[in-house]
Amino acid sequence: MPLLFAMTYRAMTDQMHDRLQELGREPLRPAHGYVFRYLIETPEAVTIVELASRLDVTKQAASKTVAELVGWGYIERCPHPTDRRAQVLALTARGRDYVRLADQIWTEVEQYWAGIVGQDRIEAIRQDLSAYLDSRYGDERVKMRPVW
Amino acid sequence: MPLLFAMTYRAMTDQMHDRLQELGREPLRPAHGYVFRYLIETPEAVTIVELASRLDVTKQAASKTVAELVGWGYIERCPHPTDRRAQVLALTARGRDYVRLADQIWTEVEQYWAGIVGQDRIEAIRQDLSAYLDSRYGDERVKMRPVW
């Protein structure tokens, strides 16, 4: 059963990457996606250390990933308003654009699947998986790290 | 949605590893599990190269993994009956034992989940995921590689 999850996840990300390729966009890795997602969802200023704890990697690893994304122009570091050691991370316009596109493609993939089994099944699955995760982790934040 | 798959997969393997830990068994990595599974499912003699293509890694990588498992006494290399270059890979008693245990724990995990959402939902999910995978890959063998 878990194998099935792994294969499905893999297949879906592959499908997404294919689509990005068609559109001539560089397919960032899931780790990058997670960074984007966190930046978008978090209204407050985000620092490297926070990001690291959220992704459940060391701050060094987070720092490296951020450096990449900065280099590619997807996010930028701004000075922290009150703490002169810290940096605030923020998506650039280019970054927000990428996220918008990615969301759209994810929706396409989901609809592709919905076309096979029906939208209601997908909602059901969403609930059943969430129920499992809630039961295992409760309110505790689920880490979303490599699956391998 | 795919994030949900990744998290669920991660959570389930974590649950399994916890259980193995409790039982005082070393938790092998998923890659090892995949090797076991392939060896068990395949009646014919299996070589390194075959394994590599199945896992969709290079033969060098497969060779390394096999070497580990041989070192730990889970599988053994026997001479190939007709081809003197090749080696036939086979589970040892210890290996078969581990697989038995792992299967049992997977069942436990699944039942834990079934206890929350019901066995019928789980069957439904199994079907829906398979339907997606079939539609994407058809008869072609799905590769089961790292998910990251």
Place this chain on the structure above:
DNA sequence: CCTAGATGGTCAACTTGGTTGACCACATCG
């Protein structure tokens, strides 16, 4: 047959994405 090329397997060097450890600059609390 016997040789040319294909195939099973290994060794070695490199890459990627993480790790731990040391360290600096600044914050904060006594």
Place this chain on the structure above:
DNA sequence: CGATGTGGTCAACCAAGTTGACCATCTAGG
């Protein structure tokens, strides 16, 4: 103020893959 804690980086290392070179053997064509 000074001791200690915290945000961030640099550097060295590790794990698990990669590519490339190579050897031994198998197999097909002349």
